[in-house]
Amino acid sequence: MVKSTSMIIPTPTVDAKLPRRFADFATLVDALEYAASGIRGINFYSARGDLDISLTYKQARDRAVEIGRRLTSLGLKKGARVALIADTSDDFVCFFLGAQYASVLPVPLPLPTSFGGREGYVQQLELQLKACSASVVITPESMEELVDEAIQGCDLLFAGTPAAFMNVTKDSGELRLPKPEDIAYLQYSSGSTRFPHGISVTHKSLMANCHGNSFHGVNVRDDDRVVSWLPFYHDMGLVGTFLTALASQVSLDYLSTEDFARRPMTWLKLISRNRATITYSPTFGYDICARRVGAEALAELDLSCWRIAGIGGDMIRPEVMRNFADTFEPAGFVPGTFMPSYGLAECTLAVSFMPVGRGVETDLVDEKKLSGLEYANNGNGKKNSKGNGELNGDLNGHVHSPRVNGNGGTRYREIVNCGKPLPEYEIEIRDPNGDALEEHSIGRVFVRGTSVMNGYFNDPEATDQVLSQDGWLDTGDMGYLLNECLFIVGRVKDLIIVNGKNHWPQDLEWAAEQLPGVRNGDIAAIAVPGDNQEEIAAVLVQCRLRDPDERRSFAAGVKSQILEATGVNCRIELIAPRTLPRTSSGKLSRAKARTQFLSGGLVALAQ
Amino acid sequence: MGVDASSLTNKQIRDSICVLIGPLNTKNIPLVPETTFSIDLDLDSLTVMDLVASIEDEYEIVLPLNMLPDMENIQQVADAVEKIVKGQ
Numbered sequence: 001m002v003k004s005t006s007m008i009i010p011t012p013t014v015d016a017k018l019p020r021r022f023a024d025f026a027t028l029v030d031a032l033e034y035a036a037s038g039i040r041g042i043n044f045y046s047a048r049g050d051l052d053i054s055l056t057y058k059q060a061r062d063r064a065v066e067i068g069r070r071l072t073s074l075g076l077k078k079g080a081r082v083a084l085i086a087d088t089s090d091d092f093v094c095f096f097l098g099a100q101y102a103s104v105l106p107v108p109l110p111l112p113t114s115f116g117g118r119e120g121y122v123q124q125l126e127l128q129l130k131a132c133s134a135s136v137v138i139t140p141e142s143m144e145e146l147v148d149e150a151i152q153g154c155d156l157l158f159a160g161t162p163a164a165f166m167n168v169t170k171d172s173g174e175l176r177l178p179k180p181e182d183i184a185y186l187q188y189s190s191g192s193t194r195f196p197h198g199i200s201v202t203h204k205s206l207m208a209n210c211h212g213n214s215f216h217g218v219n220v221r222d223d224d225r226v227v228s229w230l231p232f233y234h235d236m237g238l239v240g241t242f243l244t245a246l247a248s249q250v251s252l253d254y255l256s257t258e259d260f261a262r263r264p265m266t267w268l269k270l271i272s273r274n275r276a277t278i279t280y281s282p283t284f285g286y287d288i289c290a291r292r293v294g295a296e297a298l299a300e301l302d303l304s305c306w307r308i309a310g311i312g313g314d315m316i317r318p319e320v321m322r323n324f325a326d327t328f329e330p331a332g333f334v335p336g337t338f339m340p341s342y343g344l345a346e347c348t349l350a351v352s353f354m355p356v357g358r359g360v361e362t363d364l365v366d367e368k369k370l371s372g373l374e375y376a377n378n379g380n381g382k383k384n385s386k387g388n389g390e391l392n393g394d395l396n397g398h399v400h401s402p403r404v405n406g407n408g409g410t411r412y413r414e415i416v417n418c419g420k421p422l423p424e425y426e427i428e429i430r431d432p433n434g435d436a437l438e439e440h441s442i443g444r445v446f447v448r449g450t451s452v453m454n455g456y457f458n459d460p461e462a463t464d465q466v467l468s469q470d471g472w473l474d475t476g477d478m479g480y481l482l483n484e485c486l487f488i489v490g491r492v493k494d495l496i497i498v499n500g501k502n503h504w505p506q507d508l509e510w511a512a513e514q515l516p517g518v519r520n521g522d523i524a525a526i527a528v529p530g531d532n533q534e535e536i537a538a539v540l541v542q543c544r545l546r547d548p549d550e551r552r553s554f555a556a557g558v559k560s561q562i563l564e565a566t567g568v569n570c571r572i573e574l575i576a577p578r579t580l581p582r583t584s585s586g587k588l589s590r591a592k593a594r595t596q597f598l599s600g601g602l603v604a605l606a607q
Numbered sequence: 608m609g610v611d612a613s614s615l616t617n618k619q620i621r622d623s624i625c626v627l628i629g630p631l632n633t634k635n636i637p638l639v640p641e642t643t644f645s646i647d648l649d650l651d652s653l654t655v656m657d658l659v660a661s662i663e664d665e666y667e668i669v670l671p672l673n674m675l676p677d678m679e680n681i682q683q684v685a686d687a688v689e690k691i692v693k694g695q
């Protein structure tokens with residue numbers, strides 16, 4: 001379809017007059033002021049790849065200053081929370097930055113992601129708004145109705161659209177600029193839905209991480225340009241693309257997350273057309289591109305410009321990456337473009353990056369070593385009830401297809417090299433007693449550095465559980481070091497990550513327990529491998545029914561209850577009563593349940 | 608080109624949505640107005656987005672994000688599509 005010639009032009013890739021600075025700023029405001037002295041900026045594209053809005057960093061800065069004045073004119077105190085329903089828009093960018101000029105904390109909140117689940121979405125918003133005790137809520141017009149439901153009972157100074165905010169507030173307030181130790185924003189991508197944890201990120205941490213990303217990670221060059229579809233409410237989207245690009249003066253092209261989900265090829269088209277060089281995505285983003293591309297679309301792509309395809313946000317699946325590289329090789333994609341990385345919101349974003357150009361490297365590790373379990377000879381050829389192939393009965397909550405070397409049946413798993421930790425970090429791999437381990441020993445990953453959060457917002461108890469007095473963060477992940485590179489093998493915590501989105505098993509279990517006939521303790525939510533070895537959520541339910549029809553409708557009821565409350569479409573597996581494993585203190589052991597289920601020790605009842 | 612979508616009846620829209628669901632309905636679940644996407648058809652959120660894209664292409668419309676949470680079954684999607692095409 002040919003559109004009428006538009007007057008909008010995207011911001012340029014190259015700015016010959018502005019010397020590059022790699023986020024060596026004291027605050028985000030300083031970073032923006034510097035970027036605003038150049039000609040680059042952020043561009044927003046439609047689902048079909050047409051340029052809708054171009055926002056130079058200068059324009060973003062000017063709008064942010066005005067928003068900052070309006071925010072202080074409301075009488076907001078320093079550090080007050082301004083919730084932003086984080087659609088992929090210039091308004092989000094300007095409000096996020098505007099909050100910095102008023103030293104109030106923007107809190108990016110999620111959008112709905114799929115069909116159904118209205119109640120669960122509204123409830124999630126409500127809980128997050130309460131958890132951060134927001135004073136202001138800014139929402140795109142399209143979301144106003146849902147947001148209105150969620151803010152019932154909140155004590156707000158303002159709730160409404162960006163336009164309404166500009167109408168009703170005065171631009172006569174004084175700017176209040178932040179200091180490096182001040183909190184810049186709260187990130188709600190961690191923690192359970194029912195008990196959300198907002199991560200407090202200071203300007204100092206943010207700038208340190210943006211410096212790490214832009215200098216040590218991708219080492220930004222003059223001709224670099226970023227294309228992103230990652231949501232602003234996720235740390236990789238917020239810090240990895242938006243804030244890092246801004247703090248290192250890179251032009252950025254945005255496709256909204258929902259448009260990417262519908263038309264993933266537009267992402268690759270934009271890279272090809274705009275000669276972009278840098279992207280980030282969780283594994284599944286590369287997966288859906290490879291699955292959906294047709295011969296025609298492939299023929300139109302020239303991906304030879306693509307320099308860095310960052311991978312992070314969930315466990316990296318090497319077979320997906322190989323498939324992507326094979327599929328797009330005719331379009332000029334080279335496997336060395338991949339850049340595996342490791343990070344978490346508690347560290348602002350990034351912890352480690354593979355060196356540029358190395359691609360996905362893996363280490364083969366004996367399954368037995370990974371699991372910490374000696375389950376000799378009972379794993380070969382066993383399948384779970386759904387027949388998803390060979391099993392990896394590890395304890396660590398991780399879903400990769402194991403490899404068999406054919407000699408004596410030792411099973412290996414490919415572990416992806418997540419690269420060298422950024423120089424700001426100290427890393428320790430610790431055993432269960434807290435003692436540091438040698439290289440190549442698997443243990444719990446602890447990190448310390450400037451990018452590590454100073455705590456969960458208003459939640460010292462949750463903070464103390466993961467952050468020590470001397471600044472060591474327990475990442476909750478298991479891994480090992482080899483030649484100073486970090487290899488992540490799985491998680492200690494029972495978190496379930498579906499398509500890059502974190503889900504806490506407690507939330508799914510709680511939802512199921514609201515059904516009559518389900519007792520507390522009947523349910524275990526675990527991560528299992530799906531048909532393509534991706535991670536999916538499975539819910540094991542102890543069931544006392546005998547009739548297959550009744551079982552089927554019971555399972556459907558549990559499934560829809562969880563979906564409605566949490567938005568997660570789980571696989572439901574009914575199991576016999578009193579079979580879920582417990583710890584010695586009687587608590588549910590999800591790790592054991594998972595191991596038993598995957599190794600065939602917990603058998604699903606017929607439905 | 609093609610039919611004028613605004614003259615379609617609700618049932619015609621529903622039937623054409625069922626045709627679009629066809630290739631995704633791997634378990635051959637009978638498609639009735641009340642059939643739900645997540646529970647009955649067991650579509651994951653990425654497959655749902657495939658469907659959204661094909662519905663948008665069929666009618667040359669955009670299904671806005673804020674309408675998705677209210678769409679659990681085929682009838683609700685047909686109603687939403689009808690509302691959009693007739694509003695154009």
